[in-house]
Amino acid sequence: MTTPASDERHERHETRLGRRGFLAGTAATAAALAADMTGLNVLKEQALAAELKRQEKRVILFWLAGGASQFETFDPKPGRPTGGPFRAIPTAVPGIHISELMPKMAQRIGHTAIVRSLNTRIADHGGGAELMQLGRRDEPSIRFPDLGAVVARELGRIDSEVPDYVSFYSSTEGRGSATRQAGFLGSRYAPMFLTAGTSPEYLQPLKTMSAVDHRERADLQAALGRQFARGRELPAVSSHSQAYARVRGLMASERLFDIEQESQAMRDRYGPTLFGQQTLTARRLIDAGVPFVKVGRAWWDSHGENFETHLELVSELDHVMSTLIDDLKSRGLLEQTLIVTLSEFGRTPQINQSLGRDHFASAWSATLTGCGVQGGSVYGKTDENGQTVVDGQIGAAPLFATIYQALGIDYEKEYQVGARPIPLTDPGTEPIDTILA
Amino acid sequence: MASFEPSQFKLTKQVNRPEILLGLVLAPESGRVFCVGSDGQVTSFNLAAEKPEPTILATHESYATGVAWTGEFVVSGGYDRKLIWTRLADGKQVRSFEAHQRWIRQVVASPDRKTIASVGDDMVCRLWNAGDGKLLRELRGHEPVTPHHFPSMLYACCFSSDGKLLATADRVGCVMVWEVASGKRLKTLDASGLYTWDPNQRRHSIGGVRSVAFTPDGSRLLAGGSGKIGNIDHLDAPARIEIFDWQQGERTHEIAADAKFKGLVEKIVFSPRDGWFVAAGGGNGGFFLFGDAASGKLLYQDAAPTHVHAAAISASGDEIFAAGHNRVAVWRLGSKAAPAAPKTA
Numbered sequence: 001m002t003t004p005a006s007d008e009r010h011e012r013h014e015t016r017l018g019r020r021g022f023l024a025g026t027a028a029t030a031a032a033l034a035a036d037m038t039g040l041n042v043l044k045e046q047a048l049a050a051e052l053k054r055q056e057k058r059v060i061l062f063w064l065a066g067g068a069s070q071f072e073t074f075d076p077k078p079g080r081p082t083g084g085p086f087r088a089i090p091t092a093v094p095g096i097h098i099s100e101l102m103p104k105m106a107q108r109i110g111h112t113a114i115v116r117s118l119n120t121r122i123a124d125h126g127g128g129a130e131l132m133q134l135g136r137r138d139e140p141s142i143r144f145p146d147l148g149a150v151v152a153r154e155l156g157r158i159d160s161e162v163p164d165y166v167s168f169y170s171s172t173e174g175r176g177s178a179t180r181q182a183g184f185l186g187s188r189y190a191p192m193f194l195t196a197g198t199s200p201e202y203l204q205p206l207k208t209m210s211a212v213d214h215r216e217r218a219d220l221q222a223a224l225g226r227q228f229a230r231g232r233e234l235p236a237v238s239s240h241s242q243a244y245a246r247v248r249g250l251m252a253s254e255r256l257f258d259i260e261q262e263s264q265a266m267r268d269r270y271g272p273t274l275f276g277q278q279t280l281t282a283r284r285l286i287d288a289g290v291p292f293v294k295v296g297r298a299w300w301d302s303h304g305e306n307f308e309t310h311l312e313l314v315s316e317l318d319h320v321m322s323t324l325i326d327d328l329k330s331r332g333l334l335e336q337t338l339i340v341t342l343s344e345f346g347r348t349p350q351i352n353q354s355l356g357r358d359h360f361a362s363a364w365s366a367t368l369t370g371c372g373v374q375g376g377s378v379y380g381k382t383d384e385n386g387q388t389v390v391d392g393q394i395g396a397a398p399l400f401a402t403i404y405q406a407l408g409i410d411y412e413k414e415y416q417v418g419a420r421p422i423p424l425t426d427p428g429t430e431p432i433d434t435i436l437a
Numbered sequence: 438m439a440s441f442e443p444s445q446f447k448l449t450k451q452v453n454r455p456e457i458l459l460g461l462v463l464a465p466e467s468g469r470v471f472c473v474g475s476d477g478q479v480t481s482f483n484l485a486a487e488k489p490e491p492t493i494l495a496t497h498e499s500y501a502t503g504v505a506w507t508g509e510f511v512v513s514g515g516y517d518r519k520l521i522w523t524r525l526a527d528g529k530q531v532r533s534f535e536a537h538q539r540w541i542r543q544v545v546a547s548p549d550r551k552t553i554a555s556v557g558d559d560m561v562c563r564l565w566n567a568g569d570g571k572l573l574r575e576l577r578g579h580e581p582v583t584p585h586h587f588p589s590m591l592y593a594c595c596f597s598s599d600g601k602l603l604a605t606a607d608r609v610g611c612v613m614v615w616e617v618a619s620g621k622r623l624k625t626l627d628a629s630g631l632y633t634w635d636p637n638q639r640r641h642s643i644g645g646v647r648s649v650a651f652t653p654d655g656s657r658l659l660a661g662g663s664g665k666i667g668n669i670d671h672l673d674a675p676a677r678i679e680i681f682d683w684q685q686g687e688r689t690h691e692i693a694a695d696a697k698f699k700g701l702v703e704k705i706v707f708s709p710r711d712g713w714f715v716a717a718g719g720g721n722g723g724f725f726l727f728g729d730a731a732s733g734k735l736l737y738q739d740a741a742p743t744h745v746h747a748a749a750i751s752a753s754g755d756e757i758f759a760a761g762h763n764r765v766a767v768w769r770l771g772s773k774a775a776p777a778a779p780k781t782a
Contacts, residue, residue: 066639066670078499081455085475085500085516085540173638272586274640299639304672304720312587312641351457351475353744353762354672354700354720 052154057371057407058286058337059151060279061294062321063133064313065174066125066301069347069357070365072099072310073317075116075382082349082385085307093376101314104322110376111325111334112369113435115399117380117392120345123359125301128344129177135400135425138183142422145183147400148292150424152182152189154409155291162253162289167191168198168278169296177344178296184417191294197274198281199257256288257281269323276320283327286337300343304354317341325369338371338406349386363389366399368435372406377435394432401431440711441754443727443737445771449756451742451764452482452489458760460504460544461747462511470749471511472760473501479513479523484758484767494523495530503544505553507567512553514541520555522570532570536563542592547600552617554603556591562605564617574620579607583642585634590645597651604658604683606646608632612660614683624686628679631662635669643669650705650714652730658683659730661702661716664693672700672720680733690733698724698738704748717759719744725757725768742766 069084076099077083088097091109098106098114105112122128131137133146145153152164169178175195182189194200209217259267259280270276275297282293297317302309321339328334346364347357363382369375380392401411404424411431414421457475464471468485477497482489497515505512510531511523520536523529537557544555546567553565562576583589590608596617597603606612610629615622634642648661657680664677676694681687700720707714713736716726723741728734743761750757757768 081476087499087517171638171640297640299641299670301639301670303670305643308590308643309641311590315588316586353722355457356671 049154052408053157055408056289056336057155057291058333059147059155059292059371059403059407060282060286060324060337060339061147061292062279062317062339062341063169063178063294063296064300064317064341064343065129065169065171065178065296065298067128067343067345067347067359068300068313068317068341069302069306069310070116070363070382071347071349071357071386072101072307072314074098074102074114074365074367075386076100077349077384077386080385082351082387084351086310091376096376096378099314101310102318104318108322108325111329111373112367112375113373113377113379114365114367115379115394115402115432115435116363116365116382117389117394118346118361118364118366118396118399119389119393120361120364120396123345123361125174125177125344125359128359128361129174130179131396132342132344133179134181134183135396142417142420143181143183144422145185145189146179146181147403148180148191148294149182149185149189150404150409151292151407152191153185155407156189157289160289162256162285163192164189164290165191165292165294166282166285166290167193167294167296168282169193169195169294169298170197170274170278171296171298173299173301175298178298184415184422191292198259198277199254253288256284256290259284266327269327271316271319271323273316273320275316276323279320279324283324287331287333301359302347303352303356303358306347306351306355306357321369328370334370336371338373338403339367339369340403341367341369363387368403368406372408372437374435374437379432379435392432397425397429398432401425401429402436405431405436440773441708441770442773443713443715443770445773446725446739446757446768447771448742449767449769450484450489451766452484452491453764454491455763457746457762458765459500459502459746460513461749461758461760461765462504462506462546463749463751463758464506465752470758470760470765471504471506471513472747472765473497473504473513473515474760475500477501477515477517479504479511479521481511482765484765494528495521495533497521502540502542503555505544505546505567507546507550507553510567512544512546512565512567514544514555514557516540518557520544520553520565520570534570536565537561540590542590543594545594545596547596547617548598549600552596552600554594554596556594556605558588558590560589560591560607562591562594562603562615564603576603576605576613576615576620576622578613578622578625579605579611580609583609583634585636585642587642592645592647593649595649595651597655598653599655602651602655604649604651606649606660608642608645610646610660610662612646612649612658612681614658624683626658626660626681626683626686626688628660628662628681628688630665630679630691631660631677633663633666633669633674639669641669643672644701647701647703647718648705648716650707653707653712656684657681657689657730659705659714659716661705661718663699663701663720675699676702676716676718676724676726678702678705678716678726678728680730690730692726692728692733692735694724694726694735695738698726698740700724700744702726703746706748706750708750708754709752710754715748715750715757717741717745717748717757719761723761 156164499516539558
């Protein structure tokens, strides 16, 4: 029988093995460089980028699909006609109160910055989801990369065999709005998109083929590929070789998606829900070097019975998010991992006849926790009924600039796409300095 | 003695309110109702008056959700977890204390007005001495967590007309019948048809048993809520009532409202003299369903001008009082038409 302490030592040993295994350089580096659709930019900024990548910063995005209520989470208005029935509770940071549905997060708010002043104007699911996952809307002539693709591009190691961007979205509702586009960065940075459980389907090698056979086939393919590529420095050839290398890496990373590798005690800490299990998987992935993991938790669209719905979903969020914070902290990973909570919009101050709240994009909240963030801070303010922003109003772009800045990514950088320079955020956008460490 | 016909009813008075009214109890023979709501207040209205004015009796620190009348006191409960006893003679709050560890969902008085029952999301039903507020008994057995690992909720309770039985009902459709004198659980019933868990599209739940009522003879138990909901973003299924022969543990009838009457059955009350019941509730609008428990048939269905959260029927059976989203109102029932006299030449 193992004790919790020995379990933890065992897990750390496993983790180190995992990192060594998956972050080892591969011969595919040159192929990856050639396959990058913004390759000229990569070469120009290689030194800076290498330093950024060495810092191994990571992101876990909790995508609260359908629109979580700011009133029942991070901007409560107790006692107001719009406030609903939940109380506000004090947190570990004097002066900051959040919903009573989040008692565990209240104790950990010292790691979290709350943004209470989003006015993003778009209150339909599709448009809101696009805006809040890209930081802006697509243009007719250009598709922008989503946050995960940008982070994969900027923080992923070009020679890594683990995926750069993994996205969980298990519910069927809203899956079509769960933007997952690499845009002009190219499909190299598109996510591994998982719609069921915690593990990718079809990742296991064929049962009819032994591990030796599999390795020998891969070696033969690599040898033939090298021979063919000699004297043929074409992007298509490089990309082909890289694809094989990444498939082999992904197949080898099967173990990362297997939470059975964790102790029962650790699995119990995250809880039995799929959201908890996927978040534990997300921690395993970022621990092994995956720079961006999105855990989509749907569906928060509480037009009816808003309070019962949030009693369920916020209780779950509070438990899972606080467990993740503790787990990352104990592993020394919280300072290099940014946890973001984000939806496509918030919910109305008005409570409808079904005791629901409807879509509302005029005054709502998001949070940033961990890496690069001034914990225990609040930016922006809404009025006493939560109907308008009265201080610090921002849209999506400044929030994204803040996320990039927290990760050390230059939010003003430009990608050269064909003849057109594309800035990472629109010119003039400024991050929220007061919530950055 | 006159009989009253469900189809012959009409709205006779309504008072618009800024708050959402969630509970109502009628002081018999007086026309006075006591309401509780989203402003936390316990408010009295004399609906017999030409222009009913509200009188505030007490205030909870969050939504007030349940209210009972004992003659001497009004006892109210709310999401602040507290029960408050307000003496009607002088309007004084004689006691207020935290009665549950989580939200209080409903408060009812026994028919003899000597016992108060309260249910809350700590999943306990507590019985209190209506006079001195002392705890008499705790009834435990409802699971605190749903099968899908979310907090459960204990929504509803009711006494039988002789006061010997009590029923409690929760989020996942578990209904329990208790013997009041001993606290013994007599039967557990499955009304899970009133609970919707969505395992694929949205991964959370909606519904639950929101109302229970014994038939006047105590042989049957009615449980109200909503049928299975496809899109749980909304209360988007017809209202539903399940009728049990509770001693046999058998569901004898399932009643679904017409498709246009969607939402939750929030309250079921029996006519004191005509045998039919009225089930009131709503979703994005409100409804009244009149039915016969013996046959399991709906007699009449009609829309209400608002989502009705609570209702009562007068002792004479000729008026229905209801409270809901932003209003409290009265409906008068018409008498059954007398048989037509034979025509004479």
